Structures are given as C-alpha cells and as structure tokens.
Amino acid sequence: TSGYNFYTVQSGDWHSPSTWNTNQVPTASDSVTIVGFEVTITNDDAYFSQLVITSSGSLIINGNNLKGNPPKLSGGRVIIEQNAEKYPNLKNIATLTINNGELYILGSEEYTDNGLSIGSNATVLLEPINSTDSANIYIGAGRTLTVKESVFFKTSKGNGDLIVSNGGRVIIEQNAEKNLPKSFTNDVVIGGGGRVIIEQNAEKTRGNSDLIVGGGRRVIIEQNAEKGNDGELRLSGGRVIIEQNAEKDNAKGSFAELNIHNGGRVIIEQNAEKTIPSYIEVDRIYINKGHLIIGNQDAVNKPSDAPRAHVGRVIIEQNAEKMEIIDTALILYSNGTINLAGSRFDETYIRQGANTAVNIENGGTLNFDANSYYIVEEGAALIDMNEIPQIQALLIYDFNSNSNILFSSPFTDMNTENLYDNFETYNWDESNNQFMSVINPQLTPAQGYLFATNSYNYRQNIVGTFNTGTLSIPVNNNYLGVNLIGNPYPSAIDIELINFNTGVQSAFYVYDQSIKNYRTYQKNGLTLFSTNSLIEPTTTFFVVSQENTTLEFTNESRVFESNYVKSEVENSFILNVSNGILTEKTGFMFNEMYSTNYNSQEDVLKLPNLDSEYIKFYSISNDAQSLAIQGFPLATETDVIPMVFEASNTGTYSINLENDLLLGTSKVYLKDYVLNITNDFAVNPVYTFDYYGGEYYFELHFSGTMISNKEIITENTIKIFSVSNEIFVISKEIIENVKIYDITGKTVY
DSSP: OTTOEEEBSSSEETTOGGGBTTSSOOOTTOEEEEOSSEEEEOSSOEEOSEEEEOTTOEEEEEOOOSSSSOOEEEESEEEEOOOTTTOTTOOSOEEEEEEEEEEEEOOOTTOSSOEEEEOTTEEEEEOOOSTTOOEEEEEOTTOEEEEOOOSSOTTOOOOEEEEEETTOEEEEOOOTTOOOOTTOOOOEEEOTTEEEEEEOOTTOOOOOEEEEEOTTOEEEEOBOTTTOOBOEEEEESEEEEEOOOTTSOOOTTOOOEEEEETTOEEEEEOOTTOOOOOEEEEEEEEEEBOEEEESOTTOOOOOTTOOEEEEEEEEEEOOTTOOSOOSEEEEEOTTOEEEEOSOSSSSEEEEEOTTOEEEEOTTOEEEEOTTEEEEEETTOEEEEOOSSOOOEEEEEEEEOTTSOEEEEOOBSSOBGGGSOSSSEEEEEETTTTEEEEOOOOBOOTTBEEEEEOOSSOEEEEEEEEBOOSOEEEEEOOSSSOEEEEEOOSSSEEEGGGSOOOTTBOSEEEEEETTTTEEEEEETTSOEESSOOSEEOTTOEEEEEBSSSEEEEEOGGGEESSOOOOOOOOSSEEEEEEEOSSOEEEEEEEEOTTOOSSOOTTTOEEOOOOOSSSOEEEEEEOTTOOEEEEEEEOOOOTTOOEEEEEEESSOEEEEEEEESOOOOBTOEEEEEETTTTEEEETTTOSEEEEEEOSSOEEEEEEEESOBOOGGGOEEETTEEEEEETTEEEEEESSOOOOOOOBOTTSOBOO
C-alpha cells in the first residue's frame, strides 16, 4: 500500500491496522488523515509523507518507554486544522498532543511547502508529564512552522494554537551539512488568530520550554487582513532563541529576525508561580504596526531572572499612511529588560521611527554595550518612567531654516557646539522681555531656546542622554513675568497633568510661525487657535509668572496622546479679526465670581509679538493689563470693556463673533470708538473697518440679561433657566409639550 491515502475509521493505536481504512500501517511514503477519531502512539516509531489532523481528529504521542527512548513520528509535512466545509458535522478542534515523544518534520521531495501548519480551530500541545519524558518537535532543513487562523475556512472561528509547556521544545533549524536553495526557509509564521504560547505550567517543576529557530531565519507575527485578528507569541516562563548556525556564513542579510507586523503581538512575561526566566534571543527585531511587550503589568519586583530580550537591533516603524500615533509598539514593564549586546552587528541599536510609541515603565531596563545607542526619528514618542536617565540616544532632527527655530532639548547634556555652526543660539531674558545671545553652549533641560538659522534645510544627528524623572525650571517675575520654557522629554506632555503654582498663570502659549501668532491654551478656560493640551517633544512655550518660583515636570505628565476632553466654556465668546492673511483672536468669559482686575487664574495676558508682521487685538482690564483672554463678571447694560487694535500693515480688516455661548438674553455690541459706530453682531455678523496705522480703539457693550450657569438645570440635552418673569427651555431635539408644576404638584402650565 505504499503511497496510499490513509484515513481513520476508528480510534486506536497508530500501529494497529484496524485504525485505518487500508487495514495497514502507514509508511514514510503515505499520506495520513486523522479525522473524527483519536490515534495514539505509545511505543514504536511511526512514519508518514503528509499528516493531516482535522475536524475532531486527535493524535497523542505518549510513549511508555519500553524501548528506553520516546517514540518518534517522522515525515515531510504536517497540517492541523478544522475543515468545517468538508466535515460539517465534526465541529471539535483538531489536536496534536505530545507528552512523551518526538515529531520530526524533515521534508519530502513530493511537497514544496514542507513544515508544520497549525490552522483554524487547531491545537498542538507539547507537555512532558514525568521528569524523564521528552516532548519535542524538530522541524528540519528549510522547513516552516506556520500558526494561523485559516483564511480558507470562513465558518471557523477558533485560533490555531501551539502550546509548548513544562519543558517541551520546538526546534527549527538548518543542518550544518545542508546547502539549501535560497527559496527554502526555516521560518516561524504566526498569522492572524494564530498563537504560540511557550510557558512553564504552574504545577510542574521542569526546565525551560523552548522555541529554537536556527539557520539565521525569522519569526514572523502578523495580522489576518481579512478578519482583523492578531497573531500572538507569548512567553511565560519560556524561551525563544533565533540564531545563526555557527557553521553558516554570517554575511550581511542572513541575520536571524523577529518580525512583528500589523497587529501582531509578542509578549514576554514571567510565570507568576515560577522563577524560570522568559527571554528571547535574536539578531534583529522588526516592529511594523505590531506590539512587543516585555514584563508583567502587575509586577512588584524585578528578580534576576525577569523577562528579557537579548537582541542586536530593534527597528520600530509605522506604515507610511499613518500620520499619528495609534498604538504603543514597545512596552517594557517594570520587571522587563532589553539587552543590546552580543550581536553579529558592529553597532547595536534600537531605531524608533516617526509616529511610533515606546513605553518603559519605572524599573524597566535598557542595557547598552559600548557600541549601542537608541535612535529616535523626529515625531517619535518615547516615555521612560524611570527617575534616573538611562538611554544614550541619537535624535534625528530636521532643521527647517527658512525661519528661526524655537527648540527645547530632550537631553541631559546637549551642547550646541556639537551642532552645525550655521546658526546662533538665544534664550529669552525675562528681565528685558526679549531674546538674548547665549554664551554657554550647554542647553539647560526645560529651558526654551531660539536658533537663528541660515536659509537652507538640513538634517542633524543630536547625541545625548534622554531626560527622564522629575525636572524643575525657574520662572521669574523681574519685569513682566514672561518666561520661555520647553518640554524636557522625548515624548509629549499634557499641560492638564502639570501642577502650576498659584503664582503662575494657568495658561501656556506656543508660538506658531505659520500663523505668526500664539496658540494659547488656558486650563479650565478657553483656547485660541484650536490648541489642545499637548506639548510635543522639543516644543517651547511661554508661561507668565507673578513671582519668582519654579515650574516642575514629572513623568506622570508624559503621554502619547491626550485623554483630556476640554468642555465648552459657557458664558463665553471669541472675537476674530483678520485682513484675509493674518488672524488674531481674543476671548472673553463671564462669571459672577470673576473680577474686573487681572487675575492669573482667570485671565491670560497678551504677549509681545515675535514677528515683524502681526495683528494685535486685546482687551484692557480695570487695572490696565493687556489681555488675550479676559474673565469678567456677569455683564450688564452699563458695563464697557475697552479694546485696542494694532497691526503691522494698513488696509481693510473685519471682526466677527465666534462661539457665542452666552446664557440668557444678553447680546454683544462692538463700538468703533474712532468712527463712533456701534455694530450689533446679531444684525451684522461681520464688522469691517479701514486701518491706517497706530492704535485703534474699540469698546464692547452689552444688552439684555446675562445669567449664571449655576442657574441652569441640565438633564441630558435639555437646558431650563429663568430670566425675570420668563422661563426658557432649550433642547437639541424637538419638544412635543412642556408642563410646569408648583411645589404642591399642581399643574400651573
């Protein structure tokens, strides 16, 4: 029966002829299918050309050691998966279990895709039971291990699982004597829905469970594009070793790789019950929209055998279509370690591309040898929650020198002498309210600087140690209290997570050269020019202080994206003024608790212009302060707010009302003090005037009644409030009827 197709007709031993349709025992040239029944191998070695374990089929290798050695099952190709279309009545998963035995997949000339394929609703379990048992899979020269959820069987919903537990091993390698064509691979492919779990069972005390990939090959984890399911490699008290055989040529391009693609995940964690280490050894890890997680999220200590990765190079990239950070590519928990050493590369490094995110929890460790460093492209975000700086980094920064550059150093030790000497360095002198030339080339963390550049662009590699931990910077008030500071970290910070001293104005200003104005964010208040609460890496910003104090930054303020949703400020509006090229904004908020004098927690001062072309439009407080955002008591018909306009260019300008959120019956009027014209924005939404230079004066007037938001009862989308003898009901949806009851419950309307 050589070369026949064998399939099961009943459960039984592999070597029992009655188990098979042919009433014979399979040989090395036969194709074998196990479906609907359980087959066991307990003693003698077994052979096949192709082995398929499918719907409700099960193969158990559990040798009884009568021969002194565990039984071996050898062949060319193994496929384990459920086939719902072919066997619709057999819905149980397909399983291969090795408790004491070995599976050898050495290839066959009959098949070009030799290897082990674990597909939909299939499980392979390698778990020795006794201390003398062996549970191993050997995948030989040029063969591939593929674990995935099959894209062919659309009705299947389960995962393909390879579970290597309690000292089991999967060894995929190329024999040193073999000289295989380039088309042959020794790859592990974990596709969408596929999982490889290498762990130490909690009940056992056996040694390491291993996945060893030799011959300079790759482990590839990716997502199933059709179904969106992630591939996963999880080490929990287990090891993955991807290596270059000692006998092989170590030439470029033949390094061992771990590739984590679109949604794929690699998790290296410690088994809570055991002290057996989990680690991965590989020349290069390549992450493209995938996830590498090292350590345990709930770890409380870091033992010597904590989860770790030994690697030569880590490359983190995001698809070109992505323009923002979506997911964290690398997470290093407090008991996780990455060792950059022992590689065949001359230089070992982690390279983090633009719009990617890396998070290192407090206690997470990066160990660098003498030739190692961390490369960060501009636009990448790195959060290291350790208090002590540990990352020797190279920042790739693009200088756009058509204009001056505002810059904050993310390094502990950045020196401008190491930069190209085609610009001068300035810092902001609060005492003189202007930029002054810097003599000391050492840049202070959290200090803002200005680089005056020449008229061409270039890319600069900046080397230093990244800042982390608690940092503080002096903010002074020797003149006007305007201080230029900066984000000191290689990640964004959220201004809502920074505690401002009471003497520091609760707002920040980021100067944007593209609009020649400040993007202004007020905590618990308004924003001008659609500013959010994030300060990106290397970004500078102005703050105003009423006293000599400090501003403190901590790791807790570091984020990849803001989770803070800023609510609308009721009883507020913004005035826009524009000439069609430049725009200026001024904000107003009204509250019965506000004062007409300047208050650092209510008002935002107007800052000086940094460009020769500008528009200035600001209000004047009762104590003569120029304000970009003004807090004011509830306005009445007798209140007047003076305003000043000034611009670098003459011409025609227009003013309009934006985001009118006033409550009650209040209306806003703009009086042109020069022309003695009063504009009602409810009648004429845009007021236009001609400007000939100098200061131009306006006034804001009000009519009607402005009420407090404390007088409003809000229930879902309905607002109810009263003014004088009238009751107002405001809803975003149609109201069919309204009923009003007095305190006794009697209907009065």
